[in-house]
Amino acid sequence: EIVLTQSPGTLSLSPGERATLSCRASQSISNSYLIWYQQKSGQAPRLLIYGASRRATGIPDRFSGSGSATDFTLTIARLEPEDFAVYYCQQHGSSPYTFGQGTKLEMK
Amino acid sequence: EVQLAQSGAEVKKPGDSLKISCKGSGYRFSDYWIGWVRQMPGRGLDWMGIIFPGDHYPGQSNVVYSPSFKDQVTISVDKSISTAYLHWSSLKASDTATYYCARWFVRGDPIGFDPWGQGTLVTVSS
Numbered sequence: 564e565i566v567l568t569q570s571p572g573t574l575s576l577s578p579g580e581r582a583t584l585s586c587r588a589s590q591s592i593s594n595s596y597l598i599w600y601q602q603k604s605g606q607a608p609r610l611l612i613y614g615a616s617r618r619a620t621g622i623p624d625r626f627s628g629s630g631s632a633t634d635f636t637l638t639i640a641r642l643e644p645e646d647f648a649v650y651y652c653q654q655h656g657s658s659p660y661t662f663g664q665g666t667k668l669e670m671k
Numbered sequence: 672e673v674q675l676a677q678s679g680a681e682v683k684k685p686g687d688s689l690k691i692s693c694k695g696s697g698y699r700f701s702d703y704w705i706g707w708v709r710q711m712p713g714r715g716l717d718w719m720g721i722i723f724p725g726d727h728y729p730g731q732s733n734v735v736y737s738p739s740f741k742d743q744v745t746i747s748v749d750k751s752i753s754t755a756y757l758h759w760s761s762l763k764a765s766d767t768a769t770y771y772c773a774r775w776f777v778r779g780d781p782i783g784f785d786p787w788g789q790g791t792l793v794t795v796s797s
Binding site: 564596598600602607608609610613614619651653655658659660661662663664665 | 787
């Protein structure tokens with residue numbers, strides 16, 4: 564089973580700042596099958612990024628993903644108030660399709 | 672609009688059985704895998720398993736379980752009513768969580784879980 568480790572656990576930033584979230588895999592993820600989700604309090608997760616770097620439909624271009632093999636990054640260029648949430652990565656290179664433990668992005 | 676509508680919150684006792692549901696609408700239900708994800712209170716997301724509602728091929732299973740959940744739950748589907756299910760035969764207090772269903776979206780390449788149901792809160796307490 565591939566273990567995904569996200570860092571930091573919590574990130575405290577202000578609106579307008581740049582956020583960089585990391586997701587590291589215990590083994591290489593085939594085909595860059597890495598997804599990012601956003602979960603706001605009390606809501607279901609929402610798909611943001613798939614294939615490591617492709618934005619899902621309707622996702623603002625301030626969100627971007629990068630990386631390959633074992634190291635992946637989600638970047639939010641200029642934080643908006645609605646971006647403060649928990650972010651999860653998920654791999655689907657091999658079953659089970661595991662999630663990372665999440666990074667909480669909180670407002671400073 | 673593609674939607675997944677889950678059944679309502681449940682309060683059960685340890686040892687009870689339970690089946691929760693997830694009804695798809697706005698798309699051809701049989702064409703896409705449906706997955707289940709657990710979220711324990713204040714915790715992250717746990718991938719439980721995934722099922723394909725359409726016809727499967729001889730010798731191939733249309734259900735894949737995470738090893739952590741195999742033998743703990745049963746995932747099933749009734750494609751005639753576009754509904755997937757998650758079933759427990761004997762609940763434990765540690766099954767207290769919100770359970771989400773989600774469509775595994777593929778458009779040529781796999782995309783991911785999109786959309787998600789609203790979640791079903793299951794509380795197991797004596």
